[in-house]
Amino acid sequence: MAADQAASLAKHASQSGERVGLTADRITVHGGKPLQGRIRVRGAKNLATKAMVAALLGETPSVLQDVPLISDVDIVTRMLEAYGVAVSSPDDGTLVLDPQNVEKAHFAKIDALAGSSRIPILFCGPLLHRLGEALIPDLGGCRIGDRPIDFHMDALRAFGAIVDKSYEGITITAPDGLHGAHIELPYPSVGATEQVLLTAVRAEGVTELKNAAIEPEILDLIAILQKMGAIIWVEPNRTIFIEGVERLEGYTHRAISDRNETASWASAALATGGDIFVENAKQPELLTFLNVFRKVGGAFDVAEDGIRFYHPGGALKAVQVETDVHPGFMTDWQQPLIIALTQAEGVSTVHETVYENRFGFTDALLDMGADIVVHKDGLESVTRRVPRRRLEQAAVITGPTPLHGADVRVPDLRGGFSYLIAALAADGTSTISNLGLISRGYEHIIDKLTALGADFELD
Numbered sequence: 001m002a003a004d005q006a007a008s009l010a011k012h013a014s015q016s017g018e019r020v021g022l023t024a025d026r027i028t029v030h031g032g033k034p035l036q037g038r039i040r041v042r043g044a045k046n047l048a049t050k051a052m053v054a055a056l057l058g059e060t061p062s063v064l065q066d067v068p069l070i071s072d073v074d075i076v077t078r079m080l081e082a083y084g085v086a087v088s089s090p091d092d093g094t095l096v097l098d099p100q101n102v103e104k105a106h107f108a109k110i111d112a113l114a115g116s117s118r119i120p121i122l123f124c125g126p127l128l129h130r131l132g133e134a135l136i137p138d139l140g141g142c143r144i145g146d147r148p149i150d151f152h153m154d155a156l157r158a159f160g161a162i163v164d165k166s167y168e169g170i171t172i173t174a175p176d177g178l179h180g181a182h183i184e185l186p187y188p189s190v191g192a193t194e195q196v197l198l199t200a201v202r203a204e205g206v207t208e209l210k211n212a213a214i215e216p217e218i219l220d221l222i223a224i225l226q227k228m229g230a231i232i233w234v235e236p237n238r239t240i241f242i243e244g245v246e247r248l249e250g251y252t253h254r255a256i257s258d259r260n261e262t263a264s265w266a267s268a269a270l271a272t273g274g275d276i277f278v279e280n281a282k283q284p285e286l287l288t289f290l291n292v293f294r295k296v297g298g299a300f301d302v303a304e305d306g307i308r309f310y311h312p313g314g315a316l317k318a319v320q321v322e323t324d325v326h327p328g329f330m331t332d333w334q335q336p337l338i339i340a341l342t343q344a345e346g347v348s349t350v351h352e353t354v355y356e357n358r359f360g361f362t363d364a365l366l367d368m369g370a371d372i373v374v375h376k377d378g379l380e381s382v383t384r385r386v387p388r389r390r391l392e393q394a395a396v397i398t399g400p401t402p403l404h405g406a407d408v409r410v411p412d413l414r415g416g417f418s419y420l421i422a423a424l425a426a427d428g429t430s431t432i433s434n435l436g437l438i439s440r441g442y443e444h445i446i447d448k449l450t451a452l453g454a455d456f457e458l459d
């Protein structure tokens with residue numbers, strides 16, 4: 001590690017008064033160097049936070065292992081503590097969650113925390129079971145569309161809850177308790193599926209959930225609930241049946257690894273012509289990503305303890321990608337991959353079918369020399385397999401285009417990571433501000449960049 005980087009890291013470490021996240025808000029990156037080295041990815045952001053909420057349903061303490069130190073986890077920790085859950089961390093990556101003294105929280109505390117996350121919406125079911133009511137302020141989360149919660153509210157009403165909207169947010173009560181329901185989701189929403197699971201496990205009777213999401217993080221949450229005493233059937237047609245039970249106990253569980261972070265580093269290896277071993281990466285959860293990675297011209301080796309992603313030399317090739325629900329190509333993978341596609345020979349098209357506004361990050365890439373055209377109403381394509389959705393958009397990327405440094409500001413989590421990749425791949429120097437947003441979902445990002453030989457300073 002260069003002396004100035006060691007000093008920069010030490011400076012950063014000395015400022016790390018916060019429990020997680022970055023204190024520096026801007027990074028200056030000197031691009032053009034391949035990323036090479038070994039990093040470890042821990043538990044999935046989009047599982048760990050939900051598993052923490054699930055602990056509220058247990059009558060005894062739960063233990064969650066391999067938890068990443070990211071601000072989304074920190075926010076949920078503070079929310080649980082506001083409701084009287086005792087949260088402790090006996091060692092790095094392990095959380096002990098004791099829900100035996102759950103009590104009503106001061107709304108102001110919850111309101112102060114909810115603005116930067118979508119997870120508070122998942123407290124509804126557990127709080128209704130424990131306290132008979134839930135107050136949900138306006139939600140935060142990445143600005144990649146208007147992120148409605150109608151599926152969640154409709155599901156809670158189906159269980160017998162009463163949803164009242166007020167100027168503060170949403171008050172939900174269940175004076176007659178919660179009973180099993182027949183719910184069919186208009187779209188296999190991850191959050192709405194989790195909402196139903198976390199409510200149905202303690203509801204009276206059986207719940208049938210049609211058109212459910214079955215992402216690996218959902219199946220890991222189901223495994224956690226089953227450990228707690230729940231009875232949950234996942235049918236081949238993505239219908240889930242949940243038999244409500246009287247009592248759930250705490251769980252001990254190691255979170256599945258973060259496939260979205262793994263895919264981000266793989267795209268970074270490709271875009272910078274590098275070679276990155278991602279420890280704890282799991283092939284089964286990344287099958288579709290690995291197919292696309294190989295078609296673009298990337299190479300990977302699957303080992304017992306992780307996956308090596310590298311650029312084997314030669315030209316990268318343009319591809320056609322359609323984002324979809326699991327086991328399709330995840331919407332969270334397209335932003336980092338697009339940086340590699342700017343270096344591929346030919347015209348690539350990415351059809352974003354999950355969110356209606358997830359290409360906003362491409363504007364800044366044009367300032368770095370990329371050639372990307374966003375079609376706000378999507379594009380017809382003869383080769384696609386994913387059913388066209390009203391809200392979808394398409395990005396057409398023409399390459400290869402040499403990238404040069406620029407000053408950019410992180411817009412959202414995955415877009416922010418793609419700016420890091422672009423700055424590392426570009427010739428010259430870039431500054432990236434609003435860096436803290438990246439630590440919402442990427443643990444120890446500075447340490448990892450340093451371990452991979454990136455050339456940068458924190459401002």
Ligand code: EPZ
Pocket residue numbers: 045046118119142145146147148149150151152153187188189190191192260331332354355356413414441
């Ligand atoms: C989860 O968001 C993830 N976040 C997202 O990851 C991920 O992109 C998304 O699932 C899709 O896989 C977390 O798990 C914290 P959805 P979620 O409900 O649950 C519409 C990241 O980068 N919809 O599956 O909010 C919605 O607008 C983040 O880690 C409704 O219309 O996503 C979207 O178009 C970004 N009404 C589609 O469904 C609703 O009530 C999919 O959303 C709910 C959703």
